[in-house]
Amino acid sequence: MPQVPIIMPQLGESIAEATIVDIKVKPGDEVADDQEIIEVETNKAVMGVTTPCKGKIAQITVQLKETYPVGAVLGYVEASEADAARFAKHAPTAPQREVAEEIPARADQEVAPARQKKIAARDGDGARAGGLPVPVAVKGATFMSPRVRARMAELQLTTADLAGIMGTGAGNRVTIKDLENFLQKIENQTAQEASAIRAGVADAMRRSWTRPLSTIGSSVNLDLVLQDRQSRDPKPGPGLYAVRALALALAETPAAAAKLIGNRVVQSNSIDVGIAVEAEDGIMVPVIRAADKTSLADLTAKYKELVDLGRQRRISPDMQAGGVATVSNFGTFGMEWGTPIPLPDQTLLLGLGAGKKVPSWDEEKKEFVPRTEAQITLSFDHRSIDGGGAGRLLKRVIELLEAPKQL
Amino acid sequence: MSITYLEAIREAQAKLLRDDERVFIYGQDVGGAFGGAFKATKGLAKEFPGRVLNTPISEDAMVGTAIGAAIEGMRPIVEMQFADFSSIALNQILNNAGTHYWRTNMPVPITVRLPSGGTKGSGPFHSQSMESIYAHYPGLIVMTPATVEDAYTMLIEAVAIDDPVVYCEHKYLYYHLKADKLPTEGLPTGRARIAREGRDLTIVSYSAMMHEALAVAEQLAPDGFEIEVVDLRSVKPLDTDTVLASVARTGRLLCVGESFPWGGVTAEVIARVTAEGFHLLDAAPQRLNAKDTPIPYHPNLWSAHKPNAKEIGRKARALLRE
Amino acid sequence: MPRSGRSRDPPQLVVASVLRLSGHGEHDDASYVTEEIKREPFARDCLKVAEQTIADLKLADAETLAEWRKEAAAKVDEAIATAQKEAPPEGDKEDWCALSTRDLVDQLEND
Numbered sequence: 001m002p003q004v005p006i007i008m009p010q011l012g013e014s015i016a017e018a019t020i021v022d023i024k025v026k027p028g029d030e031v032a033d034d035q036e037i038i039e040v041e042t043n044k045a046v047m048g049v050t051t052p053c054k055g056k057i058a059q060i061t062v063q064l065k066e067t068y069p070v071g072a073v074l075g076y077v078e079a080s081e082a083d084a085a086r087f088a089k090h091a092p093t094a095p096q097r098e099v100a101e102e103i104p105a106r107a108d109q110e111v112a113p114a115r116q117k118k119i120a121a122r123d124g125d126g127a128r129a130g131g132l133p134v135p136v137a138v139k140g141a142t143f144m145s146p147r148v149r150a151r152m153a154e155l156q157l158t159t160a161d162l163a164g165i166m167g168t169g170a171g172n173r174v175t176i177k178d179l180e181n182f183l184q185k186i187e188n189q190t191a192q193e194a195s196a197i198r199a200g201v202a203d204a205m206r207r208s209w210t211r212p213l214s215t216i217g218s219s220v221n222l223d224l225v226l227q228d229r230q231s232r233d234p235k236p237g238p239g240l241y242a243v244r245a246l247a248l249a250l251a252e253t254p255a256a257a258a259k260l261i262g263n264r265v266v267q268s269n270s271i272d273v274g275i276a277v278e279a280e281d282g283i284m285v286p287v288i289r290a291a292d293k294t295s296l297a298d299l300t301a302k303y304k305e306l307v308d309l310g311r312q313r314r315i316s317p318d319m320q321a322g323g324v325a326t327v328s329n330f331g332t333f334g335m336e337w338g339t340p341i342p343l344p345d346q347t348l349l350l351g352l353g354a355g356k357k358v359p360s361w362d363e364e365k366k367e368f369v370p371r372t373e374a375q376i377t378l379s380f381d382h383r384s385i386d387g388g389g390a391g392r393l394l395k396r397v398i399e400l401l402e403a404p405k406q407l
Numbered sequence: 408m409s410i411t412y413l414e415a416i417r418e419a420q421a422k423l424l425r426d427d428e429r430v431f432i433y434g435q436d437v438g439g440a441f442g443g444a445f446k447a448t449k450g451l452a453k454e455f456p457g458r459v460l461n462t463p464i465s466e467d468a469m470v471g472t473a474i475g476a477a478i479e480g481m482r483p484i485v486e487m488q489f490a491d492f493s494s495i496a497l498n499q500i501l502n503n504a505g506t507h508y509w510r511t512n513m514p515v516p517i518t519v520r521l522p523s524g525g526t527k528g529s530g531p532f533h534s535q536s537m538e539s540i541y542a543h544y545p546g547l548i549v550m551t552p553a554t555v556e557d558a559y560t561m562l563i564e565a566v567a568i569d570d571p572v573v574y575c576e577h578k579y580l581y582y583h584l585k586a587d588k589l590p591t592e593g594l595p596t597g598r599a600r601i602a603r604e605g606r607d608l609t610i611v612s613y614s615a616m617m618h619e620a621l622a623v624a625e626q627l628a629p630d631g632f633e634i635e636v637v638d639l640r641s642v643k644p645l646d647t648d649t650v651l652a653s654v655a656r657t658g659r660l661l662c663v664g665e666s667f668p669w670g671g672v673t674a675e676v677i678a679r680v681t682a683e684g685f686h687l688l689d690a691a692p693q694r695l696n697a698k699d700t701p702i703p704y705h706p707n708l709w710s711a712h713k714p715n716a717k718e719i720g721r722k723a724r725a726l727l728r729e
Numbered sequence: 730m731p732r733s734g735r736s737r738d739p740p741q742l743v744v745a746s747v748l749r750l751s752g753h754g755e756h757d758d759a760s761y762v763t764e765e766i767k768r769e770p771f772a773r774d775c776l777k778v779a780e781q782t783i784a785d786l787k788l789a790d791a792e793t794l795a796e797w798r799k800e801a802a803a804k805v806d807e808a809i810a811t812a813q814k815e816a817p818p819e820g821d822k823e824d825w826c827a828l829s830t831r832d833l834v835d836q837l838e839n840d
Contacts, residue, residue, distance in 0.1 A: 145658075145688060145689040145690060146685045146686050146687075146688050146689075147658050147686055147687055147688055147689040148689065149686070150686035150687075169690075169728075169729060170728055170729045175658075175689055175690075175729075176658045176689040177607075177658075177689075439761065440760075440761070441761060444756070668837045669835065669837060698825050699825070699827060699834075699835060699837055700825050700826065700827040701827060703818075705817065705818050707817050707818050707819060707820055708818050708820055708823055710820065711819075711820020711821065711823065712820070
């Protein structure tokens with residue numbers, strides 16, 4: 001009776017091997033088709049290995065607690081001719097090589113290529129060795145040779161620093177000569193050591209930019225906020241109103257601030273919103289914890305504290321970590337709109353531009369009336385949220401800003 | 408006055424016979440008027456009677472006798488008629504000479520001259536390059552002089568060294584290589600030489616292939632490529648430092664040898680550079696050797712069997728494009 | 730010739746000392762062979778000696794011997810002609826395979 005091999009199945013996309021945790025049969029046992037006979041454990045779960053067909057267990061070739069790769073033979077089932085024939089076509093075979101069918105007689109020996117090798121791919125695509133996927137040789141613009149890497153490490157360069165270099169290597173990759181020429185050129189330009197803050201911001205923005213970021217925008221009528229603040233003491237700036245509005249909007253739809261990590265959508269337990277504070281040589285972004293539960297008055301006091309700390313350069317990294325969104329009021333620099341970059345550990349950044357007196361169409365009065373309007377933009381990580389979701393969030397923020405009594 | 412590679416070898420032997428009474432030459436047809444199959448000992452038997460001795464056609468006996476003489480205080484130079492025949496003496500060289508110091512603390516100062524490499528029509532048993540085999544075994548020094556000057560100074564040094572030396576002289580270089588005069592001193596064994604300075608690619612080579620590498624460097628210069636050529640001079644000991652320093656300058660390595668491709672000198676160089684100088688490499692290191700078949704007889708195939716300037720040039724260009 | 734060579738005894742080793750009548754190769758003019766040696770009995774051309782012996786023992790007549798010579802010469806000529814007619818090998822078309830078991834050929838280079 002022919003024997004059909006029991007093969008360690010593909011257990012998951014990134015799984016290469018599994019450990020035998022239970023063997024439920026022994027040689028001689030009658031088995032049905034698709035009967036679970038062995039249990040294996042991967043780093044993700046315990047799974048069952050089932051029989052390829054009906055028959056009798058001929059042998060189990062593996063041992064408990066040992067680990068075997070995907071594609072390994074775990075044992076054999078003695079099966080009928082018909083069943084075995086089915087598997088002759090589909091069972092994975094050892095790497096196939098083309099051999100000359102017969103060695104031709106000396107007299108009529110043709111020149112036959114001696115080096116034809118074909119490795120039968122198990123799943124029809126990609127290079128494999130012994131059933132395991134083998135990474136394809138990396139060539140092209142992203143290839144960095146050991147020497148280039150070593151030089152970059154020496155100078156603390158990142159791939160972002162290489163962006164300006166036209167590579168002359170294979171596939172336009174940057175060769176060591178390209179890198180050295182580039183470094184030589186900048187030697188002739190004035191340069192100074194970057195401050196720690198500059199380097200820190202550069203690193204954060206580089207990391208943030210590895211994501212697909214997008215921005216949407218609209219306009220907001222600031223007159224209501226401007227009016228509201230007159231009745232408060234101390235007077236909060238429009239930026240703080242925006243922090244409060246964003247925090248409340250997020251409290252209503254916390255999913256809008258969720259992060260995509262791997263294939264999990266992770267939500268924060270607290271609506272912590274950062275606000276940009278200018279320090280001597282850069283922007284600090286301290287986070288206000290539970291901003292949705294912090295009144296505008298308290299936000300104002302907190303903000304003043306942070307500005308003072310910012311001036312004293314005493315805003316620590318801890319104070320800037322853990323937020324879900326940040327507000328940047330670049331309107332204070334006179335800018336009307338922008339496409340700010342969310343912080344690397346956040347997915348949202350609300351930008352508030354400068355207010356401008358503009359004529360605005362009043363549908364009721366059927367005439368243009370003067371209004372203080374500002375452009376308000378929301379940049380977002382497009383992996384975590386779409387334009388629709390971002391749009392709805394921004395709309396809600398605008399709603400809240402135009403009804404500041406709720407803040 | 409010009410002196411050929413072969414004449415340099417003869418002159419070195421004459422000097423050795425003259426200066427050191429312990430030296431004698433031992434090989435097939437080396438004595439009498441014949442002066443050796445390649446005339447490396449021509450005239451020496453006459454000038455130094457009793458010091459240039461003919462042996463029977465038994466490489467095993469030749470080396471065995473030489474080992475015995477060396478242990479007794481002599482400094483024999485054994486001339487193999489062709490490197491290929493030394494395989495008959497493998498046991499003597501590898502197991503007797505090579506292990507002697509390790510086992511008895513007494514070194515065996517023999518020098519075995521191997522006329523290596525081929526000439527047209529020399530076929531599978533008169534063309535081999537065996538440096539990779541001898542370098543593999545412990546206890547031996549393996550020299551592969553590529554120039555007339557090195558042929559001279561390294562042979563003199565070989566005899567002075569107390570350990571067994573396998574001296575691989577290249578037959579093709581015998582009459583093709585000429586120098587103006589003999590040097591009075593040379594680089595010590597174990598030091599490689601930068602035969603040509605460069606910047607874009609390092610070709611590490613030895614013996615006749617070194618000249619092919621130089622030819623390639625000339626060919627590529629008009630295209631703006633500066634090829635650095637390193638002449639190993641001795642493959643054991645192998646001057647890793649010089650090779651690494653060169654790769655540090657160029658970032659690219661091509662290693663060329665005339666022996667068979669599996670393992671050997673080129674594999675050894677690349678293994679060392681990859682292990683110790685990985686961060687110096689801007690592209691994967693490459694090598695070129697003879698083909699994995701016995702050396703053919705027919706001149707067409709014989710010349711295609713080993714690397715030549717054209718093939719080396721092609722490989723160098725590909726590596727420069729990486 | 731030892732008579733036992735014709736018997737059915739186990740393989741025999743016949744050792745004959747003869748003189749090589751030419752140099753070892755093209756480079757060797759055999760100038761080291763003295764006239765004295767050339768006059769020695771063992772220095773005779775063994776083919777000629779064999780021919781003479783065959784004639785003396787009347788094992789074959791002169792005509793037959795001439796026929797044999799002619800046939801042998803013809804075979805040699807044919808072999809030479811065949812070899813000369815064959816196209817010379819070309820390095821870049823050559824198989825370069827030293828094993829008869831083709832699927833065990835070691836992949837040494839990525840050509």
